[in-house]
Amino acid sequence: MKHLLLISSILVASQFSFAEANPVIEMTDARIFAPLKGSNATGGYVTLKNITKSPAVIMIRKAKSFKAVEMHETIEKDGRMAMQKVEQLTIAAGQTLELKPGGHHIMLFDATSEIKVGDVIKVDFLINGTEEKFDFKVIDRAAQKTEPSHH
Amino acid sequence: MVLRPKKIIIGFMIAALISLLTVGAVLFYASQTPKLGGDFSALTEKGVWNFSDDPKPLNLLYVGYVKCPDVCPMALSFSAEAFRQLTDKERSQVRLTFVSVDIEHDTAKSVSDYALQFNPKFIGLTGSLKQMDKIMKLIGASYMVEPNPKSYLGYSIAHTDRIFFLNKKGYVLDSLANPRSAESVVQKIKENL
Numbered sequence: 001m002k003h004l005l006l007i008s009s010i011l012v013a014s015q016f017s018f019a020e021a022n023p024v025i026e027m028t029d030a031r032i033f034a035p036l037k038g039s040n041a042t043g044g045y046v047t048l049k050n051i052t053k054s055p056a057v058i059m060i061r062k063a064k065s066f067k068a069v070e071m072h073e074t075i076e077k078d079g080r081m082a083m084q085k086v087e088q089l090t091i092a093a094g095q096t097l098e099l100k101p102g103g104h105h106i107m108l109f110d111a112t113s114e115i116k117v118g119d120v121i122k123v124d125f126l127i128n129g130t131e132e133k134f135d136f137k138v139i140d141r142a143a144q145k146t147e148p149s150h151h
Numbered sequence: 152m153v154l155r156p157k158k159i160i161i162g163f164m165i166a167a168l169i170s171l172l173t174v175g176a177v178l179f180y181a182s183q184t185p186k187l188g189g190d191f192s193a194l195t196e197k198g199v200w201n202f203s204d205d206p207k208p209l210n211l212l213y214v215g216y217v218k219c220p221d222v223c224p225m226a227l228s229f230s231a232e233a234f235r236q237l238t239d240k241e242r243s244q245v246r247l248t249f250v251s252v253d254i255e256h257d258t259a260k261s262v263s264d265y266a267l268q269f270n271p272k273f274i275g276l277t278g279s280l281k282q283m284d285k286i287m288k289l290i291g292a293s294y295m296v297e298p299n300p301k302s303y304l305g306y307s308i309a310h311t312d313r314i315f316f317l318n319k320k321g322y323v324l325d326s327l328a329n330p331r332s333a334e335s336v337v338q339k340i341k342e343n344l
Contacts, residue, residue, distance in 0.1 A: 033224065036217075038257075038265030038275075041304065043220030068303035074221045080293060081222045081329075082309030085302045101225045102331065108220075109303045141224050141268075 024056045024127050025049065025091070027134045032063075032108060033141035034117050044106035044123070044136055047098045050091040059088045060106065061124040061131065067110035069123065074102055083107075187291050188322035193250060193278035196260040200276060202321045208244040209324075209344050210317040211336075214292045214310055216253035217265040222312045223249075224269075225331070230314065231269040232333035233340060244344055250286060251277040252294040253308055290315045290323055316343045 025048050032044040044063075050056040063069040071086040086104065091097050099105050106123070115121070119138040124131055190203040202210070211230060215223035230247050237245070249266040251257040257277050266275030277283075287293055292311035299307050316325040316339060327339045 033220075036224070036265055036268050038261035038263075038268075039217040041218040041220050043224070070302060072221075072302075076312075077309055078295075079311065080295065080309040081312040082295075082297065083219075083221065083299075083307045085299065101221055102329070105221050107302075107304075141228065 024052050024130075025058065025125075025132070026051050030123075030134055030136040031139045032106070032115075032121055032136045034138050035108075035111050035115055036141055040110050042108050042111075042141070043101075044108060045099045045101065046106070046134075046136070047096060048089070048091060049096040050093060053093045055093060056091045057088055057128055058091065059126040061126055063106075063108055063123045063136075064121055065111055065113050065115060066108040066121075067112060069109070070107045071099075071104065072107050073104050186323075187289065188317055188320070189289050190321050191282070191286050191289055193276040193282050193286065194259040195274065195276055196258075196263045200274070202317075206317075206319045206321065207246045208319055209340060210319075210321070211245065211247040211340075212250065212290065212315045212317055213247070213313075214250050214252055214287070214290075214294065215312075216251045216308050216310070217257050217261055218253065218304060219308070219310075222329075226312065226314060227266065227269040227273070229330050229333045230336050231273070233336035234270055234272075236333060236337050237340065241340065241344060245340055246272060246274065248274045248276055250283070251275065252283050252287075252310060253296075254278065254280060254283060255296075289321070290317070314339070316340075 028047045030046040033042050035042040048058065060069055060071050071089065072083045073086050074081055074083055089097060089104065097104070115138055117138055117140045121136045121138060122133045123136050124133050190201065192199055192201050194200060213226050215226070227249060234242055234245070247270065249262065251262040254277055259277055262275035262277045264275070266273040292313065292315070294308055294310035296306060296308050299305060312329050314327045314330050314336065315323050318324050324343050325339060327335060330336055
């Protein structure tokens with residue numbers, strides 16, 4: 001049993017070091033809006049670039065200091081804006097996907113501690129089945145500016 | 152060329168008729184009441200709130216819910232930024248009301264707390280199903296509560312993503328669909344003030 005645990009630990013550790021040594025996704029502009037009083041949910045955004053020559057499948061697992069985290073997409077349906085949960089995102093080789101207001105986004109629920117502007121929240125993703133943590137900076141929601149165009 | 156008196160009189164009559172028709176058309180359109188809008192009531196943390204109690208010359212209204220992480224805070228953020236860009240005089244003539252249609256989960260206090268964080272003058276409202284339905288019908292908005300068992304929240308609310316601009320009587324003068332910048336809100340405010 002001890003051997004099994006040891007082997008599992010080595011395998012997990014080697015997976016992490018493999019992911020670090022061979023990154024699949026490059027994340028930029030990762031940010032989470034500081035939760036607002038009156039609401040138990042907030043949003044997060046990031047730009048994801050697949051820097052490999054194969055498709056990348058991305059799932060979200062957990063975020064430090066929040067009870068739950070999910071990926072969602074805002075869509076227009078019957079003249080109304082609706083949200084639907086997205087289990088995973090696939091980014092083609094070399095392509096970039098921007099999670100931005102009005103489109104794909106991250107939803108975080110029920111902060112377990114006070115989240116302040118300037119904090120950094122670690123968010124766990126599964127990228128092609130391998131766990132990776134990324135830092136998201138907490139920014140002020142009420143001071144949200146017009147999203148810069150990347151086109 | 153010499154005009155005969157008869158022709159001159161006919162010319163004057165035609166000109167007078169055109170002028171009368173033009174003035175009549177202008178007066179007719181000016182007296183027309185906008186088709187959408189009117190007075191309505193809802194709840195603030197202080198109690199019943201009536202639109203007609205203290206309306207501004209221009210009243211912005213947005214429908215959503217406080218657990219919305221995306222389009223609602225975006226509309227409120229851009230509106231708050233738009234208000235900052237107005238002159239003091241313009242700012243004194245406008246107000247924004249955020250109406251939460253999540254009547255099952257949001258309270259008058261939670262909506263008020265939420266709205267005030269964007270701008271200390273923003274008003275957060277909610278109310279009964281009857282009150283919400285009346286507001287939706289008056290301004291031409293809609294919403295639909297959708298069960299979402301796969302999500303932690305368990306539901307989401309699809310809603311109109313539009314800022315409505317109401318005059319002092321509550322009639323809809325204009326609207327801005329999918330507000331995605333403060334500048335677009337400023338422009339609409341200036342056009343309708």
